[in-house]
Amino acid sequence: MELAERLWEMRGELLGELEEFLRMPSVSAREDGAFRECAGWVLERLEEAGARARMMETGGHPVVYAEVGGGERSLLSYGHYDVQPPEPLDLWESDPFEPTIRDGRLYARGVADDKGDVLARIQALRIYLQEHGELPFRLKFLIEGEEEVGSPNLAPFVRENAELLSAEACLWEGSIKDEAGRPVIFCGTKGLAYVELRAKGPSHDLHSMYGGVAPNPAWRLVQALRTIKNERGEITLDGFMELAEPPSREDLEAISRIPFDDAALRAAWGVEALDRDLSGREALEEMLLKPTANIAGMQSGYTGPGSKTIVPSEAFVKMDFRLVAGQSPSRVVKLLREHLRRRGMEDIEVVDLHGLEPAKTPVNAPIVRLAREAWSDLGRDDALVYPTIGGSGPTSLIATELGIPTIMAGNVADSQSRIHSPNESVRVEDYLETVAYFVRLFERFGGR
């Protein structure tokens, strides 16, 4: 509490620095060089805080790498200095690159994803060193500039620098709390297999008088989809569920400790029931521990107003499969092709669009316990441990390939933060609390 109060006194300095960071339009999707200026700024902040920092070139935007402290033990911190494009601009109430405080919230592109988180850790390091003089472990910063475009150069970077990045644990980017404002510690991400299924019918749209005899690609996809989920909505893709490793006893216990209000979720989504009438803990297990087969989009034929009677020439459906441990995206795409071939549906093209491996850290790993204790130190005993975040990311590069237990923890973003949308914001108080949290986390990791 004392620490948090001290940081509140320093808020002018801490927020001023954050605002400087946020003014740089480091949109990774643009090729205007702003990201390099931003990378340089991050490097300077790390050096000022006491770290040995360097710019490391990749096939795309540079990585800022830094190390500080000494001793046997190492902690890795992953974040990114790039941001999403701010468009549509007319929906912003203030300039996305001119940080503005309204009603206790700081508005700017990137403040919640991920500049707030990146800088909170650097400021926490500076405060730690000011207080304690030295860091009794090695803290490593890996800060990339292409996360918002799918981290195309991260895998080779991580593989080439495996030794440099070796650590006992990793703090992944982002810090999110639940709807009720409780801090959450996430222990993994689901994998992702994103595919497009494409069916072809006649070479051109036909008059639907031929509807009884012309092969219809939209019906073809419906017939394929019905083999992927049964009439009860259960996934029936050959071999898919069998690949999924069952949740651990610890994962199930963690789930049982998470307060879950499915009525609030239904209200937020404006639906009468969840899929398959799921509720309570069963819904939460489904969301966090089970793989999914989701339709993200589909299109065929005439979709304008009124009626047009055609047999369409083409149809496609976009599907994302969220994967759990045991299910790699390449394996799932292969399963899908075999599944269709086995049913005489090899005419349906399976386009492999995007894949991410699942990553999982045990909920009882030492870093998870430490992350909870750091919250207790700040007087918060309401931190929750989630076995996964439900979504996906390149976490497996660190967690699985390098074998480093990886978590997400912190308190920057909340349910109002509009990540990736106009009017992105965080609560000023939450930002300052997160700086305090990382100071405590470093103290805990260092054995204080």
Added chain:
Amino acid sequence: MELAERLWEMRGELLGELEEFLRMPSVSAREDGAFRECAGWVLERLEEAGARARMMETGGHPVVYAEVGGGERSLLSYGHYDVQPPEPLDLWESDPFEPTIRDGRLYARGVADDKGDVLARIQALRIYLQEHGELPFRLKFLIEGEEEVGSPNLAPFVRENAELLSAEACLWEGSIKDEAGRPVIFCGTKGLAYVELRAKGPSHDLHSMYGGVAPNPAWRLVQALRTIKNERGEITLDGFMELAEPPSREDLEAISRIPFDDAALRAAWGVEALDRDLSGREALEEMLLKPTANIAGMQSGYTGPGSKTIVPSEAFVKMDFRLVAGQSPSRVVKLLREHLRRRGMEDIEVVDLHGLEPAKTPVNAPIVRLAREAWSDLGRDDALVYPTIGGSGPTSLIATELGIPTIMAGNVADSQSRIHSPNESVRVEDYLETVAYFVRLFERFGGR
């Protein structure tokens, strides 16, 4: 043969008149008054030919009605003077309203649908009266101006003028031959029930990390569609097939006389197989005598390039059901709603967009025999009788409501005619043959 040769000598006059007709941009979808000028022109041609013609007002564009001849027996001719919009204009090789002859074809909007057919009958009447002095039966012309916008005022007009329109038989608009150029006599149209099925999911698109628990409207539609056709592609909509009256022995016999080359159809459509591997007579029966459940379009969620991971908020599918005798569109929409309700899917909205009743004239009706004989008179013994045209139209207003046996016959349009598309055209020779055909048909009907 002699008659056809005589008309070939008169071709300058006959085509000049047709070109005058085609120059009037009587696009029913436009509100510019051109259709009224065109209706007046048709009325004058009918009067010049010797008929008593009048303009009859409706809730929309006027109907041109005319009568000529005397005696007990009556023949009704239905056609329309309106045309489809010519757009996209840049795809036309010559001005759509400046008729142009290239390589023996006459290019202009409406020449194949339906101005060529309308004028061929008027010119045939004129030639008949010039040759024979008088018509020994009453020939009635019903020429409307809203066919291309769905004939919204035809039903009340027909109902209010049932007695005026009474006749022994009706020649429906249009005259189409098969791919091999054989004249076809069509004995009916399928009905149509055009609906949109709409499913709603969450009130806004969600991150697909919720794909396992959020209700997905695209999956909901797939689940509904799977109850409408089984995995073998057979229609399983409750009560739908049961309503369909089975084809008559005569219909099946007529089918057996139609040369049907499914390999040519597959080649034209660029497909390896027809739906459900249908072939030969079975395919033809399906096309002409069986109802269909066709997907004309569908859309949900993200349909742009690449991957976007969402649970979509909405999904819809556009379906057209082609109906046979026994199946009315209102009944089918009701069946569909009951079918979904019975399966707990009343959350899927069924929007009734468009309906047309089926209409069927027996293939052994006297007018069908007569229409074949008129072809024989011209030296063509290759005319085919099709039980239906497979498509739909407002034919039932005449065939079913007024109980008048109705056929389509003639030789204006062919497989290159691009009806409703840019570069609409007919063969000049075919047009002149059709004028001769109608002269012979009138002679046959009059007992010559």
